Amino acid sequence: MTATADRTEAGNQPPHAELFQPITIGNVEIKNRIVMAPMNTIFSMDNLGYVNEQILAYYAARAKGGVGLIISECVLGTKMASRFPYTSNLHLFNPSHVPGLEEVVETIHAFGSKTFIQLSIGFGRQGHNHDHEPPPAPSAVPYETSLEMLPKKMLETIRKNESFFHPSLPTVAFADKPREMTREEIKSEIEEFSNSCLLALRAGFDGIELHAPHGYLEHQFLSPRSNKRTDEYGGSLENRMRFVLEIYHKVREKIGNAVPLGIRLSGDEHMPEGIHHDELKIVVKTLGDLGIDYVHLSSGSYEATKYFFPEEDGTMCEEAAGFKSMLPEHVPVMTPSIHDPALAAAAIRDGKTDLISLGRQLLIDADWANKVHAGEKFRKCTRCCECLARTVVGLPVRCLHNRDLGREKYMPEYWRPTRAKGEPVIHQLAQLP
């Protein structure tokens, strides 16, 4: 049966109709439930974190492909964060970063999607610099990776291309012993980060996502594995939560309800002595009570990457349901890594999540949303993790099965159209406090 015949019998509904219901996050309406997950592309190759033509065209392709919301790659929101990256990221902490990001926003809008920025206060112990200065972290506890904690297919990719990952080759991914941040640094980083959120509004982003999963700085404060402090930022959960809550309060104080403010959190660290689902549920409840506008789930950390790059669909659905149970009804949850549209629609129908976020699946096929809507075949991600294997050594993302990824800037269909007649030249924001 064709998709059209199917649709007529089902009362003109597209296949997997749950995916195509609009939803409101804070004061922003999203046209469907399909989100592009944040993915660091390493397309910005200047080491200064500025936007370039390739970044614009890459996002244009995904917006044109029909997703309702694009969450930007992780953007570093303080100068100190930018001095200790893992590989390389976009930056947003001074006004010179704004014009490029404004172009990202305008391009995504021109192709029909909304966009939130994912802003990070730092990699903490997962970052480094070329002078081997100790990265600032809650405590002087280095992180350790092991091959068993990598996704199996990524390990196969590495083994297949062994010389590419040879330890004698210059690489940017390694761990240095961190140093404990002072309380003064904590306060000044939070202040600078909250000012960067104001810059994000000037760039025109429709929302802000606080980046707190995957063993980054905020996660490191939450986790008893990486936080051994004896002051008011360490020890009890109440103390370990303090850093994240102070960030939330300071950002909210600055931006009010001008745009939705969400957070990404791992549902479980999956490491001994780490922060687990029961405690993370309390963090989510606290943020829900304070007024967070949405929660974006992930899992694991750099020590346990196999949990945030799952090898099959739906591995995070139970953690998603756990988070949802702690939040008021109007606060949606986003869940990554459900590539099969039938399973994605079922997860929404069964109340486990409100939106789905797609990462690797949109690298292989930017048109997933439009194709699913039309009942057409799409290219399915094999989860081989070649994309990731390149980015961990500091090279821009590519996909073995999509030769257009990384070359969108040469494809005129993804060039920015002329500004529509009457479109304002300055973004009008909702009231700031």
Ligand SMILES: Cc1cc2nc3c(=O)[nH]c(=O)nc-3n(C[C@H](O)[C@H](O)[C@H](O)COP(=O)(O)O)c2cc1C
């Ligand atoms: C190349 C690459 C870069 C990523 N960078 C980020 C990032 O900057 N921030 C983030 O929160 N997650 C990042 N992720 C994780 C994705 O957002 C997503 O949660 C994960 O890939 C699982 O979803 P998937 O199975 O659809 O890929 C990245 C994933 C990939 C493949």
